[in-house]
Amino acid sequence: MNVIEIENLSKEYQTPAAKVRAVDGVSLRFERGEFAAIVGPSGSGKTTLLNLLGGLDQATAGSIRIAGTDLASLRPGQLIDFRKDNIGFVFQSYNLIPVLTALENVEFVMQLQGRPKAERRARAVELLEAVGLGERLDSRPGQLSGGQQQRVAVARALASKPQFVLADEPTANLDSRSALTLLEIMERLNREEGATFIFSTHDPRVVAKARRVIWLEDGKVVSDKTQEPTI
Amino acid sequence: MIATIAWKNIWRNRTRSLVVVAATTIGLTGAVLVSALSIGMVADRVEVALRDEVSHIQIHHPLFLDNFESQHRVGAPGDLLEKLEALPQVEAVAARSVLTGMVSTAQKAVGVSLIGINPEREKLLTGLWQSLPNSLQLLERGFAPERASAYLADSVGSYFAEPGRSPQILISERLARELKAQVRSRVLVQLLDAQGYMTGGQFRVVGIFSTSNAMFDESQVFVRQSDLVALTGHEPELCHEIALRLTPEHDMAEALADVTALAPGLSVMDWKTLKPDLGLSYEMLDAMLYIMLSIILMALGFGIVNTMLMVVLERVKELGMLMAIGMNKKRIFAMIMLETVGLSLTGGLAGMLLSALLVGYLGQVGVDLSAFGEGLEAVGYSAIVYPRLNWDNYLGITLMVILTGVLASIYPALKALSLKPAEAVRSE
Numbered sequence: 059m060n061v062i063e064i065e066n067l068s069k070e071y072q073t074p075a076a077k078v079r080a081v082d083g084v085s086l087r088f089e090r091g092e093f094a095a096i097v098g099p100s101g102s103g104k105t106t107l108l109n110l111l112g113g114l115d116q117a118t119a120g121s122i123r124i125a126g127t128d129l130a131s132l133r134p135g136q137l138i139d140f141r142k143d144n145i146g147f148v149f150q151s152y153n154l155i156p157v158l159t160a161l162e163n164v165e166f167v168m169q170l171q172g173r174p175k176a177e178r179r180a181r182a183v184e185l186l187e188a189v190g191l192g193e194r195l196d197s198r199p200g201q202l203s204g205g206q207q208q209r210v211a212v213a214r215a216l217a218s219k220p221q222f223v224l225a226d227e228p229t230a231n232l233d234s235r236s237a238l239t240l241l242e243i244m245e246r247l248n249r250e251e252g253a254t255f256i257f258s259t260h261d262p263r264v265v266a267k268a269r270r271v272i273w274l275e276d277g278k279v280v281s282d283k284t285q286e287p288t289i
Numbered sequence: 290m291i292a293t294i295a296w297k298n299i300w301r302n303r304t305r306s307l308v309v310v311a312a313t314t315i316g317l318t319g320a321v322l323v324s325a326l327s328i329g330m331v332a333d334r335v336e337v338a339l340r341d342e343v344s345h346i347q348i349h350h351p352l353f354l355d356n357f358e359s360q361h362r363v364g365a366p367g368d369l370l371e372k373l374e375a376l377p378q379v380e381a382v383a384a385r386s387v388l389t390g391m392v393s394t395a396q397k398a399v400g401v402s403l404i405g406i407n408p409e410r411e412k413l414l415t416g417l418w419q420s421l422p423n424s425l426q427l428l429e430r431g432f433a434p435e436r437a438s439a440y441l442a443d444s445v446g447s448y449f450a451e452p453g454r455s456p457q458i459l460i461s462e463r464l465a466r467e468l469k470a471q472v473r474s475r476v477l478v479q480l481l482d483a484q485g486y487m488t489g490g491q492f493r494v495v496g497i498f499s500t501s502n503a504m505f506d507e508s509q510v511f512v513r514q515s516d517l518v519a520l521t522g523h524e525p526e527l528c529h530e531i532a533l534r535l536t537p538e539h540d541m542a543e544a545l546a547d548v549t550a551l552a553p554g555l556s557v558m559d560w561k562t563l564k565p566d567l568g569l570s571y572e573m574l575d576a577m578l579y580i581m582l583s584i585i586l587m588a589l590g591f592g593i594v595n596t597m598l599m600v601v602l603e604r605v606k607e608l609g610m611l612m613a614i615g616m617n618k619k620r621i622f623a624m625i626m627l628e629t630v631g632l633s634l635t636g637g638l639a640g641m642l643l644s645a646l647l648v649g650y651l652g653q654v655g656v657d658l659s660a661f662g663e664g665l666e667a668v669g670y671s672a673i674v675y676p677r678l679n680w681d682n683y684l685g686i687t688l689m690v691i692l693t694g695v696l697a698s699i700y701p702a703l704k705a706l707s708l709k710p711a712e713a714v715r716s717e
Contacts, residue, residue, distance in 0.1 A: 105715070114613055114711035135617060142615020149714055153610035157297035162290070169290050170615050214614070 061221050061254050062088040062111065067120035069106050069277075080106040082277035083120070088222070088256065093248045093287075095268035096258045103277035104258035105226055111256065112145050112224045113137045125221055142170055146215030146253070148225035152207040154199040160186055160210045161195040167218045178217075185213035188250075189243050205236025209243060216247055222254035229261050241267045245287075291620055295627035298600070299635070306632060309596050313589050313636025313690075314643060320585040321644035321686065324578040325676035326656060331570045332677060334501075334670050338567055340416045341500055343560045344532035345539065346548055351556040353529055357402075359388055359481070363555060366528035372551045373533060378544045380534045381414040383407065386514055387529040388521065390480030392460065396469045399507075403480060405514035405527070408449040414534050417459070417498060417511065418448040447496050449513065456516035458492035461506035462499040470494050478512070483522040490520045501671035575682070582686060586693040589633075593694070597629050597701035608705050609713020618706050625702035630694030637690030641683055651676045 069081040080103045088094060096104045109115040111122060113129050122129045124144060132140055154163045161182050168178035186195055189209035191202075199207050208228060215223045225244070229237035241264060248255045257264065265271055266288045273281035299306050339345060348369075350361035363369070366384040373382045386405035391398050412418045449457055458476060460468070470476055472494055479489035492512060500506055518527055535544050541559055549557045561568030601608070611621065655673040 109711040112613065114714075115709075138612070138615055138617045141613065147610075147613050149610060151606070153606060153714060155294065155607065155611075157294060157301060166290065167614050170620070218615070 061090050061092075061125060062086070062256075063121075063123040064111070065121045065123075067107075067110060067122065068118050069103075069110060069115065070118045080277050081110065081117075084274075084277070084279055085120075086272065086279065086282070088254055090221075090254055091248065091252050092254045092256070092270055093245060093268055094254075094256050094270040094272060095265050096256065096272045096274060097260060097265055098274035099260065102274040104274055106277075107274065108224050108226050108256070108258050112147060113141050142167065143218060144221045146218060146220040146223035148208070148211045148215050148223060148228045148257075150227040150230045152199070152204070152211050152231075154207055154210055154214070156199050159196045159198055160191055160202065160213075163199070163210055164213045164217050167214060171218055181217060182213070185216055186210070188247060189213045190239075203236070205232050205239060208232060208236070208240055212240065212244060212247065216251055216253060219251075220253060222256060225255065225257035227259055227261075228257055229259065229264055234263070237261065237263060291624050292627055295624050296631055298624075298628050299631050302600075305596060305599075306635075309593060309632055310636040310639060312592060313633060314640040316585045316589050317582075317637060317640030317686070317690070318643045318647065320581050321578075321640065321678065322647055322651075322676065324581055324682075325644070325648045325652075325678045326674055327577060328574050328678060328682075329652065329676040330670055330674045331574055333675060335567060335571050337416075337501055337671070338564060339534075339560060342415075342502065342505055343563050344414060345535040345541070346533040346544065346557060346559055347563055348531040348533075348548065348552050349529065349556045349558075351554070353387075354556070357387065357389055357529075359483075359523070359527075359529070361529070362386075363528045363531060363552075366526055366531060369531065369552060373531070373548065376544070376547050376551075378535050378539045378547065380536050381410075382531060382533050383410040383414040384514075384528040385411075385530045385532065386517055386523070386527040388480050388517065390478055392458075392464070392468065392510055393477045393479070394468045394470050394474065397467060399464060399467060401464070401510045402508055403478065403517060404509055404511050405517035406511055407514055411511075412448070414532060449495060456490060456492045456520070457495040457513060459496045459498055459511040460494055461509070462497050463503060463506045464510065465494070465497050467507075472497060478520070480521065482520070483524075488520060488522075492516070575685075578678075578682060579685065579689070582689055586689055589636075590693045590697045593629060593633055593697040594700055596632070597625065597698060598704060600628070601625065601701045601705045605708060605713045605716045608708055609710045609716065612708070612710040613714055621705055622702045625705050626695060626698040629698035629701065630691055633690050633694030633697065634687075637687065641686060644678070645683065648676050648678050 064084055064086040067081055067084045068079060071078045071080055082103070084107060096107060098104050106115065110117050113132070117130070124140075127140065129137065129140070155166065158166065161179075164182035164185055165178045168181060183192070183195065186192055189212055191206060191209055191213070194202060194206065199210070202210065208231075212223075212228075215225070228244070229240060232240060244255055245267060247253070259265060268285070269287055270282070270284045272279060348363060350363060352358070353361040363384070370382050370384055373379055383406065388403045388405070390401065390403050392401050393399070408418075448459070458478065460470065460476070465471060468476065474494045475491045476494060477489055478492050479487060482488040498506070514527070515525070517523075518525055533548065535541070545557060545559055561571070608621065652675050655675045657672065658674055659672045
């Protein structure tokens with residue numbers, strides 16, 4: 059079953075010099091449980107494509123349907139609610155709420171969903187244990203390493219039980235060991251939680267872990283292949 | 290949790306928040322203290338005026354206050370006094386005769402209003418009998434020792450308690466100095482008699498009073514009503530003015546209606562009508578407080594807007610993330626607003642606590658404005674001011690601080706809402 063259907067998607071930006079087409083006629087399908095990497099050089103349109111997929115930006119042309127819902131048909135308020143319930147985000151620079159503990163950061167999305175306290179507390183603890191931070195529940199982001207913060211971000215992204223998780227260069231700020239640990243966790247949670255993971259990267263270690271690799275160049279898909287992930 | 294985040298966010302930059310809190314605390318304390326001083330000054334003046342000068346209600350002949358002619362009198366005051374005393378809201382009543390005349394010594398003659406009173410009845414109504422201070426009492430009232438000793442003698446006489454049948458008079462300390470008179474001095478009182486001829490008689494000074502109202506002190510002397518009538522040949526019940534003191538919890542409109550019903554054809558006025566300047570000051574007290582606070586809070590509000598704009602600009606990435614993960618505009622707005630109100634209210638509550646302590650303390654010991662005492666007393670105000678503020682004023686100030694926070698949050702919150710999450714999450 060297709061979770062995401064992208065049809066002939068384009069995004070143009072007007073710069074002072076000229077009009078730039080960051081995403082150019084992209085059509086893709088993602089099924090439930092995929093672990094896919096969007097790869098390409100800087101300026102190839104990876105981040106723009108992820109922003110469009112996450113409903114953070116609006117396409118110039120084409121459509122995105124997520125679980126049957128056309129994102130373009132949603133009003134701004136509906137789009138925010140849709141993101142809250144269907145999409146998890148992992149950002150390159152972690153972007154945790156610095157005044158909250160790891161546990162509170164993970165709980166926060168569920169609170170926005172209006173889930174009962176006991177349920178969200180149990181889910182947050184479960185996820186933080188799953189990312190290996192069961193002992194750091196009460197630590198604030200400033201007390202955690204970069205790799206640990208990104209693991210909290212992954213737990214937060216999965217807290218709302220989303221259809222899919224979008225991760226924009228999740229390992230870009232991490233050392234090799236932390237990056238590998240994070241990838242293993244993401245892969246395991248992808249299997250256990252059944253959530254689709256789509257991440258942009260130009261890190262070969264991350265690409266090697268993906269089961270599907272989509273190459274972008276100048277906003278166009280130049281290659282879309284499945285592969286056996288390497289250890 | 291949004292309220293928790295907002296509160297924690299306030300203390301992310303502790304120094305900056307403390308500067309805003311300190312500015313709010315100091316600004317508010319200053320405004321509240323100045324207002325409490327003004328309120329204390331006017332409230333004391335009103336209390337003194339009600340106790341010693343006008344009482345709550347006065348009854349006159351409708352034309353009496355126009356020119357103080359002696360024929361404009363209240364007829365049959367005895368019956369009226371009895372009926373007025375029976376009213377439930379009336380605490381004390383006294384009738385007076387008011388004649389214009391001259392008081393003179395060998396040194397000087399001064400024009401005054403001669404108030405003929407029944408000392409026992411007047412004692413129940415006004416505080417005149419308590420206004421005969423000696424040096425010790427002045428010290429107890431908080432006067433500086435050198436000021437207290439500058440007052441007359443160690444004895445300033447009595448309240449019509451001298452033995453003997455000769456006519457007695459109470460004059461003020463100011464008048465005594467002017468006339469160079471003292472206790473037991475004799476002064477000459479001259480005025481028109483019942484037939485309109487000039488008459489006069491000697492009165493012995495039995496007491497020297499002093500109130501905080503220089504005008505009152507300089508223009509009024511008090512004699513027994515019986516002595517005044519004997520001197521002028523008026524009828525024994527000569528009455529130009531009936532003054533009433535009401536119970537503390539009185540309803541003025543109701544009392545006025547009751548008294549008017551008992552005094553047909555007479556002019557019945559409350560103290561605000563009799564002393565419009567005082568009435569206006571009293572009515573304006575709260576308005577002045579809130580006008581002054583509005584100005585201070587407006588200035589502080591701009592400072593808070595500036596601080597919150599900095600906060601929003603520093604947190605662009607975080608706000609973008611919050612929008613991305615599903616925090617809607619209403620919640621973002623609420624978070625910024627709660628943060629601003631929290632910041633304002635912290636300073637506001639600290640300011641009010643400090644104000645309450647200062648007003649409480651100074652309300653007990655008083656603020657000595659004797660450096661300006663002469664000027665203040667000339668217009669009826671005491672030189673010792675006891676600042677005061679009601680609890681409903683504190684509630685009003687709290688609401689104003691909250692309103693300032695809400696208004697100050699609008700622009701920064703709108704700035705936050707204008708962020709585009711896709712750009713905000715990637716900003717540096």
